[in-house]
Amino acid sequence: MAGNGVFAEIYDGEAEVYRYYAEGEWRKSSSAKSVSIINPTTRKTHFKVQACTQEEVNKVMDAAKVAQKAWARTPLWKRAELLHKAAAILKDHKAPIAHCLVKEIAKPAKDALTEVVRSGDLVSYTAEEGVRILGEGKLLVSDSFPGNERSKYCLSSKIPLGVVLAIPPFNYPVNLAVSKIAPALIAGNALVLKPPTQGAVAALHMIHCFHLAGFPKGLISCVTGKGSEIGDFLTMHPGVNCISFTGGDTGIAISKKAGMIPLQMELGGKDACIVLEDADLDLVAANIVKGGFSYSGQRCTAVKVVLIMDSVADEVVEKVKSKMGKLTVGPPEDDCDITPVVTESSANFIEGLVMDAKEKGATFCQEYRREGNLIWPLLLDHVRPDMRIAWEEPFGPVLPIIRIHSVEEGIHHCNASNFGLQGCVFTSDINKAIMISDAMETGTVQINSAPARGPDHFPFQGLKDSGIGSQGITNSINMMVKVKSTVINLPAPSYTMG
Ligand code: NAP
Secondary structure: OOOOHHHHHHEEEOOOOEEEEEEEEEOOOOOOOOEEOOOOOOEEEEEEEEEOOOHHHHHHHHHHHHHHHHHOOOOHHHHHHHHHOOOOOHHHOOHHHOOOOOHHHOOHHHHHHHHHHHHHHHHHHHHEEEEHHOOEEEEEEHHHOOOOOOOEEHHHEEEEOOEEEEEOOOOOOOOOHHHHHHHHOOOOOEEEEOOOOOOHHHHHHHHHHHHHHHHOOOOOEOOOOHHHHHHHHHHHOOOOOOOEOOOHHHHHHHHHHOOOOOOOEEOOOEEEEEEOOOOHHHHHHHHHHHHHHHHHOOOOOOOOOEEEEEEHHHHHHHHHHHHHHHOOOOOHOOOOOOOOOOOHHHHHHHHHHHHHHHOOOOOEOOOOEHHHOOOEEEEEEOOOHHHHHHHHOOOOEEEEEEOOOHHHHHHHHHOOEEOOEEEEEEEEOOOOOOOOOHHHOOOOEEEEOOOOOOOOOOOEEEEEOOEEEEEEEHHHHHOOOOEEEEEEEOOOOOOOOO
């Protein structure tokens, strides 16, 4: 179980606080302060982690810099071998890590296990992809550009950036951490992780799996503490050469403060689901429920607004309501579909959106019900653009339906959003689907399925306020390297067989 067995050294049983990871050791912070992690279900402190100091962050950065130099000289096959080892250890210990996810972020028990296994698979795939794409460079000859003869050979290769700072969000604290850690390491970088407070203990267990795999001291570190307290110090630290961040608007603030370093930002979304008259309405209803309510709507790619042709809206609403009636609501330990949202302030925010919609006349398809952080799934019909829920990301089990009278109206609503993560369109006409997909200003459009981040090797990116750069295993590796050229200058032009 958590903090026991192979994980015993990550826990200070006397003080009942989890340690942080630096220079290959599990340590207590000199701050003597801790941060409480509140269980969303019981609303009581469940775990505590160290509140790391700025001095400790400085030490971690220094150690990372030294370790990175040696790591860059480590053969690619050996880096891959260690990553495969870490992946296997992670999967072997899926149960205690999943247990933490259940307690820290109220993730349904089965989904928590899936997150850990998926993370192991992601690490292994990254090791394989890294060996392939980093094992190859490019040779360019000079005579392809006007005015040159073949007297220069350019060898271009991919080199590490240095120290990568990874900051994942609460909703996938393991998966969205390894999606940054594995590409950084295979590419020859050192890695500093700042886990989300809710989810920090799961992340510490995951880091211990990398420790057990035998990565060199100092190469990987994990500093804990509230983002609002150590976040700025980390993101503006001169020792950081790249930031990979996933989360909400915090990412926009970070991108304004960070120095001249590469940024990978995966931020919020308001994923629209456009439904045309010729769609398979059973498929639509199934995807609206799965897309809108999985993990209680706390997914970046959840369906966050349904834009449906008025002529089929009544039928779809009935089908959705009937499927929603089958969703189980309760604690994550019972593997319920709808579990408490992550914090009380999130629940209050969601309630604010619901009350605004109520005042402005939305139709409630179910009664609004809340107990603590637990909010029962709610479908709001006849939502209009003057309601906050038409634009804002609830990150909870509340889904607005806007009835439209033309495809253009749906596309217009989607594109008027400040977000542009994903979107989806349901129609049986593939030609229309492609044209709508082209018109939607989002990083991905799913045709006849709800938005989704996986499989993890697919490119994944947001436009506008939804992000900078692109993720997905291959893109993340490429983002965490820089191209270096070495040019061989011959004394005279030389042509093979010439
Ligand atoms: P968040 O509040 O932005 O937090 C994300 C991370 O940033 C956490 O680790 C947080 O640490 C840290 N942080 C907070 N303040 C910081 C600062 N000043 N400097 C540096 N780091 C700081 O987001 P969240 O509530 O965890 O996650 C929900 C959001 O993430 C939603 O908007 C969702 O759409 C988005 N998301 C996007 C994707 C995607 O790929 N596009 C995927 C998943 C989620 P603390 O926890 O300690 O505050």
